Amino acid sequence: MTRNTDTGDDSGDAVADGGVAEGGQRSGFSPIAALNERFGSDFVESSQFWLPPFLLVGLFVYGAIIWNLLISLTDFRGFGTPDYGDLDLQMYSRALADSGFIDAAINTFILLVGFTLVTLALGLGLAILIDRNIRFENTFRTIYLLPMSLSFVVTAQFWAWMFNFNNGVINIVITSLGLGRVDWIGNPDIVLWAVMFALMWQFAGYAMVVFLAGLRAIPNEHYEAAKVDGASTVRMYWRVIIPQLKGSTISASVVLMVFALKAFDFLYSLVGGYRPPNGADILATKMVREAYANLNWAYASAVAITLFLMTLGIVGPYLYYQYNRGNL
Amino acid sequence: MGTLELDGVTKVFPDGDGEIVAVDGVDIEMRDGEFLVVVGPSGCGKSTTLRMVAGLETISSGEIRLAGQRINDVKPQHRDIAMVFQSYALYPHMTVEGNMAFGLEESTDLSDGEIETRVADAAETMGIAELLDRKPADLSGGQRQRVALGRAIVRDPEVFLMDEPLSNLDAKLRSEMRTELQRLQDELDVTTMYVTHDQTEAMTMGDRIAILNAGELQQVATPLECYHEPANRFVAGFIGDPSMNFFPVERDGETLVGDVFDYSLSASTLDDVGDVTDLTLGIRPEDIALAGDSTGDHTFSTVVEVVEPMGDENTVYLRFADAPEGETFIATVGGLQQVSAGDEITVEIPEETVHLFDGTSGEAVHNREIDE
Incomplete structure (x- = not known):
């Protein structure tokens, strides 16, 4: 007042x-x-x-x-100063012809979509389970959220150890079950999914917290009304509860997608260098490698702008949505 | 059909080490098509009772039977009941039509066309046909209320359960909806259990009233029976506004001796009283009459402390001449009677309108006479 x-x-x-x-x-x-x-x-x-x-x-x-x-837009590379007198789109056409760039873009997209969808689904599942008045609710919530509080550097190191071909805990478990060892990091067909799994482990707790807040905002009567209306538990969640989580889903997706785009730290820490494992190169790692390992400044900038436009493509509609709802 | 029986229904909530008995052995039998209002003060267990009938709370002991079938262990979605919530609980992401169709889609095998027809019919009945495409957020409180009712009636269930459905409306709308609900229930002839804390709603709407206090059923009777022949002091005090006046009295022979007044009883009343000596005398405010002089047996001189004019009548706070200040009782007198604070007036408490309750148990031992 x-x-x-x-x-x-x-x-x-x-x-x-x-x-x-x-x-x-x-x-x-x-x-x-x-x-x-x-x-x-x-x-x-x-x-x-x-x-x-x-x-x-x-x-x-x-x-x-x-x-x-x-x-x-320049051709700047190596040492010296960029020449702003000669601007063209040469770097972008070079990128389109570069199979490394195309692969990285595809990997980025897979990571973006796959990681976001799986993490959202897992987070929603956890949130619904935790919201059903279970015992030790706070403990579970903390445990699931804990990975989120760790740095990418730390979790990448964890997973590097766990994915280790010879001594990693995952392969030890698998071999003790009588299955063959899997080269999680070394196999280019598998590594992206292994990375996605590790990221999902780290971010599912975050998605859970966002969904849990959304669930808590739904009055109890909606659950009860749906039950009295004859809906089974699954149908109740599907038709009455989950549709009301639209706002939570959108905000969680945006954060998750932005993290997926900058999964650079995770990949960098996983191998301790600019060259991620074959099959796991994404635009962010490609950009940094071109800039600081190869000194292709102009080319790296072109990659950066591509990444920037992808991010804008995600955040833009979200901001527009929020603006339309009068939240901005 | 929709007869609903509650047989010794009890609900016990655990509370730390102990337990709280929210509903204690309630027996109610509802005829098919009856409108029963369950009324009582906050925390008396009325909503818990309703929720047990709905299947939203488990039953600790006792039995609930719908059309003769025990439904204790039947899940809410299979009970064939429809409920109207105090907050309406409309699904915000669905249109009015979606809200009304949801129950039919989930609980019946009706085709989309049939569902559409039934929703349209119910919307017509409730006067919300033109709102079908709107979302709940775009509706006024009264419209939401209608949608919530429409959502219940479209199901054509065995039993309607209503949990204080009118309490979120403003006073004028509430009395309109009260009439409309009564008309609707009459038309549909569906067994209805209606929970409220508002005794006006209870009096005006129900075929019968069930009065609960502290989890225990006090009385199930028609509104007028509850008013004129209350089973106990709680019912007498709860039903009626302003509520009945009570005076603790000791019986001494043919006379009731109060703190500041004596009241003599006739032989027939004394028969009712039997050998109880510790009594409470009850008198409704409208039964206290202004007396011209103090010659009668049951006339008392009083002082007016406060007058609340209501237009049609005055609510007058009176004090016996010998009573200490602030110890008042209430009388209602005609709106045109000139009474003002400080006046000394004589009132009559006619014996035929007096209620007597057992002073310890609260049970009614004598109720007023009614001209048949």
């Missing part, structure tokens, strides 16, 4: 300022009054708070993106 009153006072001041500005208006044009008119009464007055971060973000985020775009 006090705060509201303060705001009221502020706008009162702003009006007083506007009065002064209006005095100027008589003699012609006042930019301050015009800005306030356009963006709200305290636009100029409050600018000292939002303007510095606004400019910094503008420079370091959007400025960097634009600079990156410029570099991707």
Whole structure:
């Protein structure tokens, strides 16, 4: 309340300022009054708070993106300075002809879609189980969420050990069951799925927490009404409860997809270098390798811009959705 | 058909080491097509009783029978009942039509066409035909209420269960819906169990009222029986607004001796009382009459403390002349009677309107006379 009153006072001041500005208006044009008119009464007055971060973000985020775009249009490689006089799309056509790039793009896409869908499904399943008034609910919730709190570097190391061909716990279990060893990391047909599994293990808890919050927001009566209406438990979840989790699903998907795109840290830590295992190269690792191992600055920038557009393709519709719902 | 019997139904909730008895051996028999209102103060177990009938709570002991079949262990989805929730519990992601069709889709094998027809019919009955394509969020409270009722009636169940369905409506809409619900129930002739804490709803809507207190059934009777022949002091005090006045009295021969007044009894009343000496005298506010003079047997001089004019009548807070300030009882007098605070007036408490309750058990020992 006090705060509201303060705001009221502020706008009162702003009006007083506007009065002064209006005095100027008589003699012609006042930019301050015009800005306030356009963006709200305290636009100029409050600018000292939002303007510095606004400019910094503008420079370091959007400025960097634009600079990156410029570099991707040059032929800059090795040492020296880029030549901005000769801009073309050569790097992009080179990417389309590069089978390494195509493979990385396909892997990125598989990881993006596969990892997100499986993690969402698993998280939803866990959330529904945990939401059914089980014992030790908080303990389970913490256990499932714990992997999320670990760094990619740590979990990648865990999984590198567990996936180890000779001594990894997974192969030990498999061989003790009488099955042959699997080369989880070394086999290019398997490694992407192994990585996806490890990422899913790490993020299912996060999806669970988001869904759990969504489930908690659904009143008990909806479950009861569905039961009295004659729905079985499965039908109740399918037709009444899960459709109400649309918002949770969308926010969880966006976060998961963005993490899938930047799974670079995981792959980098898995092998301890720029060259991920054959069959697990994604655009993020390709980009860093081209830039810092091969010094193909312009080409790496082109890969970066591709990745940026993919991210935009995911986040853009989400922001639009939120904007339409009046949340932005 | 839809006869519903509750036979010694008990619900015990565990509470730490001990347990709480929420519903204690309730016996109710409902005829097919009867409208029974279950009423009682908060926490009396009325909603728990309803939820046990719905199958949303397990039954600790006792039996619930629907059309003669024991349904204790039947899952809610197989009980052929429809329930209206206090919060309506409409599915927010479905249209009104989807909400109404859901129960039929889940509980019957009807074809899509038949479901559509039945939904349209029920919507027509409820006057919500033009709302079928809307989502619950776009409806007003009254419209949601109608949709919730429509969702129940479209099922054509054996029993309707209603859990305070009108309590989220404003007063005017509530009294409209009260009438409409009664009309609807009459038309559909479906056995209905209706839970409320509002004794006006109980009095006006039900064929019979079941009054619960602290998990125990106090009385099941028609509204007028509950009003004029309450089984005990709780029922007498709960039904009626403003509620009955109670005075603790000791019987001394033919006279009741209260703190500040004596009240003599006739022979026929004394017969009812028998040998009980510790009694409570009850008198409804509207039975207290203004007396011209203090000559009668049952007239008392009183002081008016507060007057609440209601237009058609005045609610008057009276105090016996000898009673300490603040110890008032309530009388209702005609709206045109001029009474104001501080007045000294004489009132009559006619013997034929007096109720007497056992002072310890609360059981009614004598109820007022009714002109048949």
